[in-house]
Amino acid sequence: KALFGDKEWYFFSRRDRKFPNGLRLNRGAGSGFWKATGTDKIIVVDGRKVGTKKALVFYVGKPPNGSKTNWIMHEYQLLVEQNGYLPRKKSTPC
Template sequence: MVRTRDTEAELNLPPGFRFHPTDEELVIHYLCRKAAFQRLPVPIIAELDLYKFNPWELPDKALFGQKEWYFFTPRDRKYPNGSRPNRAAGSGYWKATGADKPLSRQGSSKMVAIKKALVFYHGKAPRGIKTDWIIHEYRLAEADRSPNKKGGLRLDDWVLCRLYNKKNNWGKMQQQQKEMEKDETTSDSLETSTPESDI
C-alpha cells in the first residue's frame, strides 16, 4: 500500500517519516503502552482481529506501510481451559517456526516480552501449503493468561504483530494489478474514440 502525503497529514506524521522500529522499541513504546491504556508515540498501528483475515488482505487494512505492516490484535485460546492460542486464520492457519526470542529492556536482564515467528499455511492442517507470508508476534511476558471463570476464549487482549511477505510478492501483485487496470482504461478509451466508419 502506497501512503500519500495526505495519509501522513491525517496521522500527523512529519514529512519523510519512516517507521522501522527495533524489537525493543515496538515492545516498550507501543505494546507496553497499549496494554497499560497509555497514549502511543504515533497512532500508526491498526487494531483488528488479524486472525479473521488472510495475510494478503491485511496490507489494505493497515494504517501505514509498504513492505511491513503493523497490527494490534487480540489472541484467543484454542480450548477454553488451555493456554494454546488459536492460530486458524482466513483460509488457512499460522504455524510457529523457530524458537521464541525473549526480549528485555537494554541494560536489564528482566524479560519484558516474547517474540515468536509464524508462517502462514493455506488450507487445513497438517496438509496446508506454506506461503511467503510471515508475522513476528510480540506478546508481554507477564500477562495473566490463566483461564477465567466465565469460560471466555480470550488469551491476550493485545499482542503486536509485524506482517511482511518474504519475497515481497504482495507489492509486485499490487503493481501488476494497477498496470492491468491502466491498460484496460487505455484500451476502453481507444475503443470509444474510434469512429464507426473506420470499423
C-alpha cells in the same frame, strides 16, 4: 493505519484460545492457518526481560496438510509478573 504497499504492518489483538479452558491458541485465519516456527526470542531492555518474539509462517489449507507460503508474521508478547503487572524499573533512592 496500514497502507497498501507497506512492507510492515502492525496490529494489536487479543489471542484467541482454541478451547475455552485450554492453553492452545487458535491460529486459524480465513483460508489457512499460522504455524509457529523456530524458537522464541527473549526481548531484553536495560538488562530486564520484557517480552518474547515468536515467528509464524502462513499455510494455505487445513492443518496439518497446508501448503507453506512466503508470508511471515512476528508475534510480540509482553511478560507479565504473577501479580498481573508489567515488570518495572526499580526506583533508586535520591
